[in-house]
Amino acid sequence: MDMYQNILVVIDPTTDEQKALKRVIDLASRINTAAPDQQISITAFFSIFDFSYEMTTILSSGERDTMRQMVIKEKQKWLDDIISVSNSPIAITSKVVWHNRPFEAIINQVIEHKYDLVVKGTHQHDKFKSVVFTPTDWHILRKCPCPVLLVKEHEWPQQGNILAAVNVGSDEAEHLSLNEAITKQAKNIAKLITANVHLVNSFPGTPVNIAIEIPEFDASEYNSAMQAHHKEAMSKHANSFDIPLGNTYVEEGLPEAVIEQAALKIDAELVILGTIGRTGISAALIGNTAEHVIDQLDCDVLALKPEGYISPLDVQ
Template structure:
């Protein structure tokens, strides 16, 4: 589960720089993994429902696919020059995330790497490659913001330490196992961050209900104990445990900045529907908040792909 032997790199021909490839070259060299370069190409007027005759559609499709294949293959010499094993795939797909899902039906990749940039609300609704990969890709997804190797040697794992839900406990273990694995491979410091709720604010919203005495102290102690137990299990130093009161999004963002983390490892349960678009998961909101790369882990190493292609 944790060995990184096969890395899938998602290339986007619309972006002039392929920062995912640069980061993947560095990572693969450190863990001795092979790399598959993948992209998608599609022309609506050459699709199955287009008005053109079949022969013309096939010629257009072949020409576009061949040109895109040559573009992807142009990156392979860089892999060879570094002594890395590589190959390429071009898929006739309207959306990049569908190409990734299709590829993973035939190959078990241990890690998917893609470059990312700040997203607007319109991006979330209409340009949803990142969100679909985070929610549906059956492998951990690393969204990278810089082509440079990690500079500060710090991996930050975000957990919900006191959750009794089996799904969250599974995610916690997956997050920390993967974070520990990366920390060992790259000889980085492993940090843990956990946010706990502001009970005073919650009770202030229902003034007819009085907060029990010392409830905040009890909650704080429970989170401290749970984090200490996780830290011992995953060899995290005591001074690398960060626990703070507040919203998870705010606490994790602040700690990522304060620790100068190179990578944030988080979990996602894959919220869907209109709530997923307008609200999103904490992991998805963190992508645009933290200054570092982010690695998204899902329960059971992934969730089934959804029919969200249009």
């Protein structure tokens, strides 16, 4: 099974409950069971920065460096304690770095050590508010070259549901390869956690200006034709992956609304979607759309990049 082997889990120093770490241990244990010969490496990581150490003129640069190393060492001990009580059957390495931009610290690690998955928890506020994403989350989603799993509170029970958000209406190579990658990941993870795979695809309704500018334009005929095109493309895609047509959803509307409705309908444990960090035609969802989708979901989200994506932080 083509699965994750080198995983970076981002630790949250502001909380005792490390849900991302729990999820990684669970996922890695399942991969280990499914493929015992596969070596899995987990690194627990976070970056720290204290501006006061940078600003003080009392200390020389050497002394500042010593102070930084002391802070890192102290945090490293805290992290090692968290790892030791996690009872992970798989060895976990700890790493703390000094960096003033957490997202850059994470992505630098990915580029340097070729991680194939980043796992990070999200902040849950009180029940009247949605999950609050930090700028770090958005930067990672947009700029991280490997898949990113954002962990929420939802459990992963057996015979649960995974929702893969695809864009089957396009013939563009980038879309087709991303659809394939998203669906393959869904099938692989479904095998690991004994879940069912569902596919969702949204398509836009009639552009309002066309209906105004061309009075004879038949909006309902246009919508029917669009729906038929997407349903046929979805059927072809689902068949090629042996996914039952009863597990597919093709709806008119904005991706964020359509994906959220489908996820709620099946009580999805995990939604897998494609994001792209640059402007231009999307490989599934661009910036804000991806953020709207993820904000509204109550389950874990796995975000993938198109094949060949190069992070803007990778200057090599």
